[in-house]
Amino acid sequence: MPLPIGLAYDAAGHAILDPDAAIQGAVRHLLATFEATGSATAVVKAFRAAGLPFPWRHQKGPRKGEVDWQPLRHSTVLNALHNPRYAGAFTYGRHREQLLPGGWRQRPAHLPLPARRWTNQRRSAP
Numbered sequence: 001m002p003l004p005i006g007l008a009y010d011a012a013g014h015a016i017l018d019p020d021a022a023i024q025g026a027v028r029h030l031l032a033t034f035e036a037t038g039s040a041t042a043v044v045k046a047f048r049a050a051g052l053p054f055p056w057r058h059q060k061g062p063r064k065g066e067v068d069w070q071p072l073r074h075s076t077v078l079n080a081l082h083n084p085r086y087a088g089a090f091t092y093g094r095h096r097e098q099l100l101p102g103g104w105r106q107r108p109a110h111l112p113l114p115a116r117r118w119t120n121q122r123r124s125a126p
Helices: 021-037 039-050 075-080 084-090
Strands: 007-009 015-017 055-058 067-071
Touching: 021 039, 021 055, 021 075, 039 075, 075 084
Parallel strands: none
Antiparallel strands: 007 015, 055 067
């Protein structure tokens, strides 16, 4: 399965944030706008009102792997919001974990960390 836009493979084959700052910024803006509005439709409207395009990567053909920019579509927002790879790369470290007996880890929803304490390092997406 190909990586979603915003992620890329490094030389060792690990999934990392795309080194292109514009692509990273577009994905971060999509996620932040959804967090602020709570609506995929509102995200699309915000991008269109600001005249912001969104990147997409060609998956086949002679331009395979190349990135183009186009108006953000509702289906693109939904795909991003439901893609577990974004959660691993863009939200890692936002909640604290508790170590339970037997080595199990629990991440209670009621223990979010303030943004200043989020993990700064990149984590390979699953």
